[in-house]
Each structure stands twice: as C-alpha cells, then as structure tokens.
Amino acid sequence: MDKQTLSFQAEVKQILHLVTHSLYSNKEIFLRELVSNASDACDKLRFEALDKAELYEDAPNLEIRVWFDEQARTITIRDNGIGMSAEEAVAHLGTIAKSGTREFMAKLEGDQKKDANLIGQFGVGFYSGFIVADRLTVETRRAGAAPGEGVRWSSEGSGDFEVETIERAQRGTDVILHLRDGEEEFLSAWKLKSIIGKYSDHISLPVLMPQQKWDEEKKEQVTTDQWEPVNKAAALWTRAKSDITDAQYQEFYKQISYDQEAPLAYTHNRVEGRTEYTQLLYVPAKAPFDLWNRDKRGGVKLYVKRVFIMDDAEALMPVYLRFVKGVIDSADLPLNVSRELLQESRDVKAIREGCTKRVLAMLEDVAQSDDPGQKDKYAEFWRQFGQVLKEGIGEDHANRERLSKLYRFASTQADEGVSFEDYVKRMKEGQEAIYYVTADTLSTAKNSPQLEIFRKKGIEVLLLIDRVDEWMLSHLYEFDGKPLTSVAKGGVDLGQLQDEEEKKAADAVAEAFKPVLERLKAALKDRAKDVRTTARLVDSAACIVVDDGDMSAHLARMLKQAGQTAPKSLPILEVNPEHALVKRLDGDARFDDLAQILFDQALLAEGGQLEDPAAYVQRVTRLLTPQG
C-alpha cells in the first residue's frame, strides 16, 4: 500500500483537541497507557496462539522494551505482541470503538483538574501519547503476517494520519513518541523507570530498559546495550499478600478501573477446594458514568493459569454486583473457554458464589464498622450503588438476608441511612410490623397523609423513594420475622398499638357516618371502589389507599410512565370523620363538588395526577367564589 492520508473520525478529533490543549496534570500517565496497550497486545497474542503456536514465530518470550534517544528526542515503546494489520491500524488508531466519548469530553470540560488520568477510563488511552508528543509514529506487523506486510502509521494529532506499508522483520508494535518542546524531562532513564515502577509494576511481562552504567572516564552514567527488567513482572494477584503493599493494591485498582478515587474495599484470596482460583476484587467508592448502561458487562477480568482470557466476564459476578472490579484467575477452567461455556460451567458457578460471598463480606465489614470514617464511606457507597444492590433481592435468593441487612433507607426519623436492624431496634412495644410508604420523592413521602396516625403514635415509617423499591418489595416481604406493611394498603390495623377504647370509638363514628358514606360512594362510584372512615388520619381530611392484594398507586404510575399497562383497579377513599370539612359534608348543598374535591386532593397529596385538572380547578373556584 502506498502512503495514504486519512482523516480521523470526528470524535477522535475532538478528543485529540482536548488531549493536546487541556490535560496539564499527571502527564506521565501516557507511559502507563502505552505500556498497558503493549501488555494487552501480548495477552492477545498468547490467547490466539493457544491453538496456533506458529504465531510465536521465533520469539516465544513476550516482553516490552522502552528506550529513549536524546538526540532524536524520541521515546519508543516496543512489544512483540499481536501487532496490527493495515486495516486494524486504521480502525483502532483512527476511530473510537467504545461509547462514552461524549461523557469523557463533558467530564474534561467540567473538571477543573484537567487530569490526564481520566483518559484511560474511556478507552482512548492511545491518544494520551499526544500529551507529550507532537508526532506519534507506530510501526507494527501482525503476528503471522509476512515481513512485507508491516505498517507505518503516523500523525501529528490534529486532523489526519498517514499509513503506508513497510518491511518489518519482527512482529508486534513500536510506538515512537516525538516529544514536544518543553517535555525533555522524560528523556531520562531514571524518570522513565520511576514512572514504570509507579504504574506498571504489576504488568505480568517483563518491561525492559537498557542498563545504565557508571563510566569512570566520562564521569557519568552511560547507556549500555544490556537490557534489564524494571518491573517485578509477576501479575500482582499471583504474589503473596504479605509482599504487596496497600499502595500497590491501590495502583492496580486504578489501572484496571481507571477510577481516580481509592476503592472502598478490596479482598485478595487464594481459594482452594472443589475448584481452585485466586480472586482480587475491589468495590469502588464512586459509581462509574455508565453504571446504568444495561449492556454494560461486569468489571471482572478472567485469567486461566495466568493467561488472560477475557475482560468483562459477566458470568463471574451476579448482575447486581456489576460495579465490582478485579481479577479472577482460575486453575481449573480450560484455556479455550468461551462466554457460552462460562454460562454453563459448574466451576464458574462455584466461583461466582464464592466471589459474591466475598463481596458481601467486604460490604458488611465497612457497614458494620464502628469507625466513623468507615460509616461515612458506607453512606457514600450506598448513595452511589444502593439502587443496584437492591436489585439483588430478586436475583440472589441465597443471600437475601445478608443483602437486606446491607440496605439503607430514609424514614420518618432520619433522611437516610436507616437499616432494617435500626428500625427493628426502635420498634414500639406491641408493634408487629415494619411500616413503609412508597413515593416519588422524599417530600411527597414525608407529607403523605397516611403517616399521620403513625406520627401521632410515634411509630417510625420507612420512606421508600427509589424507583427500585417497588421491585424490592415484590421480593422482600419480611425482615427478622416482621412483615413489611404498607401504610397505604388495606385497613390500618395498628394491632396492639391501638387501644380498645380507640377501636370502639372508631366503630361508633363509622356507624354514625354511614349515611354520608353512602352518599359519597354514590357520588364517587366511578372513581373509588369504596369509601370508609379511618383512624389513619389526624390533620388531613381524606386519603387514598388500595386493597391488600392490589397494586400500589405508586407502582401503577411507574408502570404507566414506563409505557406498560397497569391492571386497572379502583382505589379506596378513606375520610377522617374528625375533620371539619368532612363533618360539614352532611347537609351541604354542594355535596357533589365537595366529594370530588375531597377525592382529587387525596390523589394529589399522594403524588398522583388528576385525570381532569380543569374540572378540579373549576370546582375549587366555585367554592372560593362568594355566593351572590
């Protein structure tokens, strides 16, 4: 192929513009990104060579070499990994395969830090070379291709790049950075070594640099033609726990997650038994931007006997733990395992169960810690990931109880952080149920009329305001033997919390009220399946409840918003016989208007929408207008 000039994809141009103009801090990470790509390329070769050994050609030892040339002002990163064909070079280095570019740019534009660290997170690490270089040259040859099929790719990092065919004897890739003016600090063996030590120590292949030697005559360090490893070259998780520092664990986390924040917790174990594996798992402190992306797979990498098999091995973690990052290295799975096979493997099932338990244990440690710092961390974790963890209740029966203990809610006592255990400890004497109300927002929940009697009696009510709460409730019926009971469903039966006298008084009022109730029922016959008096209300005139077996109004609304049809069942209107408005109903000439208004207001108070808001406004206006 003759030399061709091609244009970068529009997204790449935008990224490049930002990279070259905006990233001032942590410039050194370009080396981490390029070494990481070199390491990925070697992993890919090892994987493809599993059933095609000839791909190793005559160089079976995979390695990465890094060197610099002071005169030419270049740094070169060489790997003998899989390499790229011309088509691959054009596709991989000229376009962006992954989604998330826009989020990346938004983050960069919003973030004052302008931290180069961000770049790896979005699958655009290669372009970080342009932070320090004003030209990148890539020379590469795909493993197995003829020497005449080498490729040179080159760009100044603005609008376009060049590609041409070259002769290249060795397989793999050289990335050559032509440094910008002012970036001379990277032309130093010591500097490069220290960056590699900092970011790439755990890379499982040797990263080699030319050995430096003291020259007695010249009185300076000179570069020899001996190559020496500058990293430990043992995959971090294969090393003994006692040999790994906290800082190394943290750095490894950053490398695999591209999260700048320290993880909430991590766990590293060798598991022996029916199936043997090593797990190094991290729980992040902050949610990634794509947590809610349904297509997103898990964050766990699968290795088999230290050979990288696949990223995002979702079969290894339940969906509700999709935020967990880390590595699982199995001693038993076959090296040619596929995603399909993973789904069916009994070993994988055992690994998933083991890892799930580990992750829950990590979370429990943080949640139950007496250390206020840890408690705050858990609160933050819950804000970030609580909704995802709630999905687990339907997905993971075996761990239902452990999960429910990790859950936190708002309640009438605290705006957040209330666990079922806290609630149970605070239950009143004689209280048998855990009470909750569901609503769209905290303030709707808090002001819900159904809470009035509970407030009066000092009984705590959980305020469930997450979208997933209704789903959670369809799988979780009780905690610690105490039923979860909606304050907006069925009759209020406060059990022993209501004394005999109160019950008797309530019955008497209901009896006396019968004629009015009959008229209300008639007036509202298309809207309410029943109208009854209640002891639930203290300050409000009326509220809406549903029958025990019926879907809550909140859930019905959510289904409707999601475009699904909710089964149509009429709610029940409950009225407060002590309320002045209700008392005056009897004998009022505007009975029908008042009945409709009572119903509409009860619906509004509970976060519902009126079917005919104009009619409501007209009725209220009529009421407010002085009669001639």
Ligand code: ADP
């Ligand atoms: P990512 O590594 O997240 O895929 P990068 O921007 O770092 O994103 O790299 C883009 C792509 O370019 C890689 O996925 C890979 O296909 C290709 N690539 C980059 N460096 C190399 C290399 N040294 N050898 C082979 N392919 C490479």
Ligand code: MG
């Ligand atoms: Mg990369």
